Amino acid sequence: MKVALIGGTGDQGLGLALRFVKAGEKVIIGSRDIKKAENTVNTIKNMLKDEECRNLSAMSNEDAAAEGDIIVLTVPLQAQIATLKFIEKFLDGKIFVDATVPLESSLGGKPTRYVDLCHGSAAERTAEFLKGRNTNVISAFNNISSASLVNINEDVNCDCLISSDHEDAKKEVMKLAEKISGVRAIDCGPLENARIIEKITPLLINLNIRNKIKNAGIRITGLSFE
Template sequence: MKIAIIGGTGDQGLGLALRFAKSGEQVLVGSRDLKKADNAVNIIKNMLNDDDLPNVTAMTNEEATKNGDIIILTVPLQAQMITLKSIKDHVGGKIFVDATAPLEGCIGGKPTRFVDLWEGSASERSAAFLGEEARVVSAFCNISAASLTNIDEDVQCDCLVSGDDSDAKIPVMELAETIPGVRAIDCGPLENARIVEKITPLLINLNIRNRIKLAGIRITGL
């Protein structure tokens, strides 16, 4: 299975690509600029101390979407719609994971504040735009990039997964659990992403207040 990271040169995308590459997944690092994608792949190779890493490939966002089996959108909020427009024709029928966190910091405000979207959440906005053919799942938005790139340590955070297509959530949850320390939790329908996405600015606030970078969330009692 090929995992396409759309916006794979940003902090979150690079972190996910790094972790999936380390676990042996086939990773397609997408970017608007192929040179930036190539640079991201080189960073991953250097961090994993492997100059010949056959399971990681640089592509444009469109190429990565076309060739990927699971598509993961990791761009900031202000780039969400323009990126969706560029890849929409290649998403039909595929599992599409939205990791967007609607943070005010993405549009010039505070990173500890949530932006209320008309559709309810960033993931629901993707679903509304992509249409019924896309199997949209919300995941990974609460796992910090710093935790993902700290490859010598397990990630101390659960992955909260929401989606209306139960069959689409299963491989996403399995993929999440290839990251050491991560437990995937089914949080129900996609509309629950409205709650899950709001946890991200809270975690950012905790990081700032405590002068750390690795705050995560665990669900107990399950």
Template sequence: MTIAVLGGTGDQGLGIVVRFVKAGEDVIIGSRKAEKAEMAAIEVKEILNDDSLSNVKGLTNEDAAAAADIIILTVPILAQKPTLVSVKEYVKDKIFIDATVPLQSNIGGTPSTYFSVWEGSAAERTAALLKGSGAKVVSAFNNISSASLIKVEKEIDCDCLVSGDDKEAKKIVFELIEKIPGVKCIDAGPLEQARTVERITALLIGLNIRYKTHYGGLRITGLPEK
């Protein structure tokens, strides 16, 4: 499968790209400008210390979405709607992973404060904006820090809470994300549970600030093995 990471030039997106490229997946970095995406692809090769890598490239968001089997959205909340509108015609029947979190830092507030969107969560907003496309929207990656993702020499000590309404899509997302060393996926339930999961991001950011770190995460314990 080919993975497109829209907004893949930002911290979260770039970390996701690095992890999947290292895992051997074919990854396309998407950006509003192809040149910026191409520069990010060069940066990924530098991070992984391998200029010969052929499984990463940069394209516009639209071209990346058109070429991909699975799409991951990693843009700030203010860029969510325009990005989705620009790629909607290319997401037909594809798995669409939303990692967007509405944080007040995007609107002039603090990064540890969540703000509610009309649809209930950013992921549900994505589902509403992509309605009619057949895209299977799954919420994931919200609670894994960009610092943990980009520190590619280390396993990630964090579970990934995944919510979505399509069971088969979630199964595929689980298998993909668990290729990242150290990460275990937890089925958080239907897409509406993104309302709770997205708020955890603000909590984790606040804890990282308070404890002067960048790697705070969470583990869910006491659940039976899958």
């Protein structure tokens, strides 16, 4: 499976790419600007060993979407639909993971406030946009801070809450999430639960600010993991 990060040049894309590359996955950094994608690839190469980066490449967002098997969208809310318009024709038969969080900062407001969308959540907005295509939309990686992800010498001490209406695709993404050292993937049921999961992120940002930290995360207790 090749993992393509659309908007992979930002904080979250870089963090996820680092972890997936470190875990031995084939990773493509996508960008609107291939030079920017190449710079991110070089950043990753400077942080990891050469032999770990053999399956890492830089592409335009469109080529990354065409080439990848699991496509992960890591762009701000205001870029979500605009980016989907460029890549939608490459998404048939693919697993599409949306990490978008509707933060008010996308609209010039506070990062500690959620923006209510008429679709219920950013992931449901994506699913609505891709309706009619054979694309399995998953919501994941919304609550994992990029600061934890880029700190590659330490485990990421939090859970990844994952929701989707496509059970097999959800299992694939759960396996991918658990490649991030320290992360447990939690099956949070249907995609409509993304409207609850995405709302946790502004709370975590609030906790980061109040406690002068950058890596607040969430763990679910009481579940048994064998």
